[in-house]
Amino acid sequence: MRAFEYVRAADVDAAVATVTDDPFASYLAGGTTQVDLMKDGVLAPERLVDITRLPLHGIEHGPDTIHVGALTTMEELAADPTVVARLPIVREALLLGASTQLRNMATIGGNLLQRTRCRYFRDPSVPACNKRSPGSGCAAVTGAARMHAILGVSDRCIALHASDVAVALVALNAVVRIQGDQGRRSVPLTEFYLESAEDPVAENMLAHGELITGIEIPLLPEGARSGYLKVRDRVSYEFALVSAGVALVIEDGVIQDARIGLGGVGSKPWRARSAEEVLIGAPPAVETYRAAAAAALAGAWTVPGTAFKVELAQRTLVRTLQNVTEVSS
Amino acid sequence: MTATQSRPLVGAALNRVDGPLKVSGQAHYPSDFDVPGQAHAALVQSTIAAGRITRIDTSAAEDAPGVLTVITHLNAPRLDRGPMTGLGASPPPPLQDDRILHHGQHIAIVVAETAEQATDAARLVTAEYQADEAVLDLDDPRAQILDNPWGLDTQRGDVAVAMASAEVVVEGTFTTPDNTNNPLGLFCTLAHWDGDRLTLHDSTQWPSMVRATMAQVFKVPEDSVRVHVPFIGGGFGNGLRAWPHVILTVLAARTLARPVKLVLTRPQMFTSVGHRPEGVQHIKVGATATGELVALEHRSLSAVAMEDDDYEPLAAGSAVAYACPNVLTRDRQARLNIPNPTSMRGPAEAQGNFALESIIDELAYAVGVDPLEIRLRNYAEINPEAELPWSSKALRECFEVGAERFGWSQRSPEPRSRRDGDWLIGYGVAGVSYPWYQAPCQARATISADGNGYVRSAAADLGTGTYTVMTQVSAESLGLPLDRVRFDLGDSDMPIAPQAGGSGLTSALGNAVQDACRQLLDSFLTLVHEDEMSPLRGCTRADVAVEDGRIHRLDAPLEGETYADILARHNLTELTADGASDPGKAADLGMALAGAFGAKFVEVRVDADLGLVRVTRIVSVIDGGRILNEKTAGSQIVGGTVGGIGQALFEDTVTDAGTGRIANATFGDYLIPVNGDVPDLDVVFVGAPDRGTPLGTKGVGEVGLVGVAAAIANAIYHATGRRIRSLPITLDTLL
């Protein structure tokens, strides 16, 4: 019979040391993924290290960047005046990302580490899940796959990373601050996540025991346009079928800079650089947007349940670009 | 007798009598009860859909902390099947052999000191199976087909000849998926044996049925079983049967001689308490060039479990919806390796109406007649199957009032002809003829020494407002103000009541309550019949009225006395009378008993590129006969309409091919409408008291849902020019 222990970390160093030294220990923050998966029997840590009282709350405002403590809640970040004024893409993604109750619980660090909603992963009675038991197969590939990914996937795993705000943050070149027992490091969010196509288990480059302590979000330049569009069946309270977060700088009728994130499609929050390349240097026009969207989805790998997402994601990206640039069809 | 009040009680839009309890967390649902010494149970469910258990290992679970017992088919006693009910056979008892008939079948119940221990230990039970290839699809040739399982198939005229002569023929195949009732309240059973006496708290819509079932399964007299359900967190049909988990909990409590409590998990709510079964319908109508129906043929096939019953005649309702001389309806079921379906709000009608009201809409476009006009042109003035006048029918008024409130005349005839930016706008309409249903019912009424009334019956209130409207009926019938009457239910020791289901309880119970109250007044008059002291001596019910608890002579209103006076003078602490209702038969009454009618008018917006569908307006006009409470009845229609939005746009229980596992058995994956999906809903009641029942009521619990899916599909067609014959209508089908 296995033990189970709950401990409250005294400080960051102690928390990191405790989890690093115990292969069966996990951090506990907002709990919205951790507690849920423990109940499902998918996660069975023997020690939970509650970090919610560590001094990792709050937002510091620099001239070009905001530094967000990892334990800042989604609701707190969405309400930050700088986020409201300068990062509408982040605010919209946060507000569309969960109910207020969940936003009050979920921390931004935890949000980045949320686990896939794939029901085959979350139900231990399903034998075939390469993410849960490596080598067992993927039940989703031949299963109900409407909420699954089409980019960065393969027949090994089509699990979706369902975060909304992470889509905005990869588009913004946010940087994750990490502390481990070997010290601290900072990693661009675009390099933080790993695609599942090759290895469904490793979802990011955190080593066991490493803790996200904060996120640096570069502010968009004055005059940049940004927005986030989430497409789903219900009006609210649902994960994205597809979503798009875009930020554009347009000068002299030409797109000078473009950042595109796509949600609901990737095994990780998807940065669509190929679409950005199409946009940069081109005038804001629907034809350009369509070409960019086609480029973004060029590498899609679908199963029957997800095939519609290729077209829907393109239309969603086009619409989002139209919305932020006020270009009509 | 007439009971007079300064303001009429029945019909008034009164607040719910149980409202203060519900808004303060003090309404107690089955899972809110605890019994000293209770143990907690968790279920183990099969992970295959068909085959046999070859080995089941419970040793690790039995050794786990706090575990008291693990019951499997290897150590369970043989149990009898429960009795036949008005809704068909009882479910087969669980754990009777090693066969697996569906994924999620209960294969063990684990009981431990705490719920956490039981849940942990249940994960330690391992089973090995010899799996067979499961029959999971309606079109699987191996599926056994039940032809006309309810004997409701209809045929009038000669459809083949009429169809051949029709100037216009329209036909289509419509599919509706499995839907899951998903009441918010997790079903709970708390069983407590005291010798041979069993007390149950159970999430049921039918306490009297659960009592009868437990008595038969456990071989004890019915009067030694008592079922409590003062409140239930919704049901929508899930609570219409005594499901295997109820029997398992009772069995565990008997085995341990300890109270045992089981609360189902949300995923188990998808596999253990029924669902609306998937169906496929082929419907074909023939008409004149001006849209008069000459022939209608409606065939359905729906799913049912391998060894169980479900009532789901999808096509039957089409026989009486329109004045069509040549009609054929055929309903069939296919036996599959699935959890057993059960009634879900508007069973059969919700699916059948979608097909019928869609094809009528298609016909309207085919002949170029307004969709509203074509429905009026084929209006069934009498019940065309019984060839008898309806006991009430104001469907025409539903259409007319609804059209006016909705602004139907503003509709542009052509599909895809209205647009607002990215949004295409469409209007749709559907009519509903909900079938009549009513079962016998009993009630008991008491006046106590203080002159207050107490009326009760073993019914359940799912949130429909039964507590409230029966308090109103009781108060009016007894001539007491509302605050001097208490109506109680949810206890099988009370007089037997039918299920809260089939939109039949309000009439059945209302008539029984009214009868009990009248019998009680008779008892008072009998008591004083020879009473020299009474100003009412010699009076019969026809001679008196009651006001504020005082009975007085109609011919001399100053001559009278109160209930309390009479009881005091006769040294009685209370007087009680029983009442009953038994629905009349159409043949005896010379009229066709009518359920509720309704018209649904819907406006949708569809994003032309993204396929997003937003319902922006719905007008519901309902003929529910006499409405006992405008507020609670209105809420029934509002709630049904929300359920209809779910059926139309979101709800789809997905089963994995091969394994038969439900792939989306959570509230995160099985979508029901959220607040943001629902606009303000306009609800109006029209019509007159129904002539077929003393109280004049017709049930309105289900008519609000039916028709919504068709009206939305019709509006989507009008908006986009796309006819979608498969539910739910999700954005990917509109891309």
Place this chain on the structure above:
Amino acid sequence: MTHVPDVQTTGAGAPRTVSEVTTTLTVNGEQRTVSADPRVTLLDALRDRLGLTGTKKGCDQGACGACTVHVDGKRVLACLTLAAQCEGREVATIDGLGRDGEPHPLQKAFVDHDGFQCGYCTPGQIMSAVALLEEGRTRTDVEIREFMSGNLCRCGAYPNIVAAIRQVASEGGSDARL
């Protein structure tokens, strides 16, 4: 909080090492103590250990909102909050809503507008709506609907719930405190 390490619990089977956790928290203004397996959620602690059954379990998966309570003044889901995390926190539930025996204006408005049917989601709806008023998200019906969308109601009382909130908001209900 005090840890009680290495308690030997003897069940029907093998002994197991359990570290029970004792948590002291304030519930509806009263200090309460819970000693339990640390995996016990706030929801189960409230219902099963503290006898406060007003808060409901609708999914136990954070997907329905029936278990909405306030922790330190914010609405959260009690089913995904561990009781042990609430050491020293202020928890408010439907059982303690209202003041001096008077119902909260929202409770009265829910009754007047028939903002429920079965009543099971109602405690969560009301606790969510109380927070909504304090969040100031009641300026339009669209806003109310969006920010109440984390509370499912299967009976379909949504329009009546919106009407109840709209009325209290229009009467200055955002000042209405617990």
